[in-house]
Amino acid sequence: MVEIEGVIDSIVYTNESNGYTVARLKKGREIITVVGYVPVINEGQSVRIKGAWVNHPEYGQQLKIDFFEEVLPTDISAIEKYLASGLINGIGPATAKRMVDYFKEDTLDVIEYNPIRLTEVEGIGEKKAKLIAESFSEQRELKNVMVFLQTYGISGANAIKIYKKYGQNAINAIKENPYRLTVDVFGIGFKTADRIAQNMGIERASKYRLMAGIKFVLAEYSGSGGHTYLPSDVLIDKCGELLNVDKDLIEDSLVSLALNKEVVLEVMDDVTGVYLMPFYYSETGVSKRILEMAAFKTEKLDVDMQKEIEEYEDKTGIELHPQQKEAIKCAIENGVAIITGGPGTGKTTIIKCIINIMEKYEVSISLAAPTGRAAKRMTEATKREAKTIHRLLEMGYSEGEDNMTFLKDDSDPLKVGAVIIDEASMVDILLMNNLLKALVPGTRLIIVGDVDQLPSVGPGNVLRDLIESSYIPVVKLTEIFRQSEESLIVLNAHRINRGEYPYLNEKEKDFFFLSTPNQEDTVKLILDLVKNRIPGFKDGIDPQKYIQVLTPMRKGVCGVNNLNIRLQEILNPKSPDKDEKKIRDCILRSGDKVMQIKNNYNIKWDRIAGYGDDEGKGVFNGDLGYIEYIDNENNNISVIFDDERRVIYEAINFEELELAYAVTIHKSQGSEFPVIVMPAVWGPPMLMTRNLLYTGITRAKEMVVIAGSRKVLAGMVDNNRITKRFSGLKHRMEKLIDSGIFAAR
């Protein structure tokens, strides 16, 4: 083993996700190549490395890093490089130079022991001096934690998150139970925690490990599969594969988890379902509360429906269809009503008529939708304020916690006569439970949505289960009113939903299919469409805002990841006046279109335009925005969402952003775009369903362009597999109804 001290001269390669790095180290006049897993590495950093020499067949002699430690630099140029590296907030290259010119070798001591003196440097005020000092001392603490973590192969980005979560206590917390990381730190999955645990010598059959593994599998399947529970045999099989231990041991741990009240086991129709607690409570809560509301004898409004509807027809010039009249009546007369229908069947028209009547009879109404965009559309259509459900429930959070809480709940419910929820297919079981907690029987709940859309991103099959439980009054709208001569999008959406092939490429229409021989050509065509052909067709549009590429998959040539890299190259290429930041495997650049990929209830925003509060908290999974600027000096990224809200991301949240020139159809739910461009190329049959195609094309308002293989497109229409979600809501509701506690309807 050799030990070398030197300064990192340049970084050749670094893999953000695991910290694997190739760098050049300067030791005196000598330059050495060093390779290995290191937590945080920056050019200009002074380091001590222990390792062994290896001979690479192509690159020659390299030092393989076994131990890596930062030491504070002592010579002036190294100090300057270190300060300019972006590691310390408040200092960029220019400030670093001024500081070192002024304080010379004493610079670091001044920062550490006498930071007020920093104000002697031009451009540094008291506030900035404080920021620099705090950031510097955080770096010192962080260093100790990192040295510990690197021994277990934890990357720099993750190490910072761990430090932010546990502070100085990080080392003890992890030593005690490394599996807690999977719960506490976003981005650290069971596999990373397991690797750390194995390195620490924790046994494969350790109960901590098995219990964490079971919870991980349950969380994975509720996260990516949308299940609220897993049947125990499915769960045990999956855990067996993951954990590589006897099934008996897994069953033992499952029982321990149940005894600890970390999971619930429940027999439903001969299957034992295993629930994580939040999903269990939500499902039982939703089933009970919604039945209570539906069974409640709502105060009858003395409405002459015939007369009111006629008045509305006269006012709007629309002659309502009998189905639509039935839906309006159903909403006025019942505690809970569901109205479902595809695009153009008049859902919005019905909402407007219901509002009209209720306002006339002085029933107070709240309007809400599950996403900001859907709420905005509802506001525009009804000319009344519609909120996100989160905002309606007055979402808050406890400091330091990642969990949201709602101020409106059973102790302080919403005091309104009626609540109308639009885009209800996107409401998952957790949100539905929170909504119902804040409502009391007697408030009318009107649930509007398209049950044929993909179900919510979050767990549950809420809208479908509520409809199928056959207790809550449902009106299904099947008649299409948007003129078919105008739009093939609506017509084709309904055709696809019925299993019929879409009409393609009709002159003067809005639904196009372009055939390509292979996936690479599909990508090239998509790039050409987005960059040249569609903007050429529609004068003066901003392709970034106007066109959205949607794709079924994440991976592969036509997957989100590759499409984003290629689209970024042509829509927002590298340029000297655009700042950049490398996040995971991709580069984010000023001007990029980005998406938030997890719910963050804590992050602050400021309103820069539009209607509503001046500031607030929360950016949600699927929200789309643009990078306004990247500030490398202060290490933050400013993103504008919906042209209205500005959010400043600090380093700890960078990984919540992803490029969004292309997004998956799943993530696009609830959003609408003027033009949709979509590849139709081979993908797993589980994924390539009619439901997915339907959801994708119904996102478009003006034009759909599909590129790829006709056979694949036809295959999607034929593939009527509705991905099964394990959800017990319908079962629970049926059980409650059968028990007779709710009045027969």
Ligand SMILES: Nc1ncnc2c1ncn2[C@@H]1O[C@H](COP(=O)(O)OP(=O)(O)OP(=O)(O)O)[C@@H](O)[C@H]1O
């Ligand atoms: N009974 C009717 N007769 C004539 N036109 C109607 C009728 N009902 C609705 N429309 C018109 O059809 C179009 C679509 O209606 P609306 O926007 O209410 O449907 P929607 O189900 O909300 O559609 P989407 O989900 O696509 O927004 C509108 O232009 C509306 O004015």
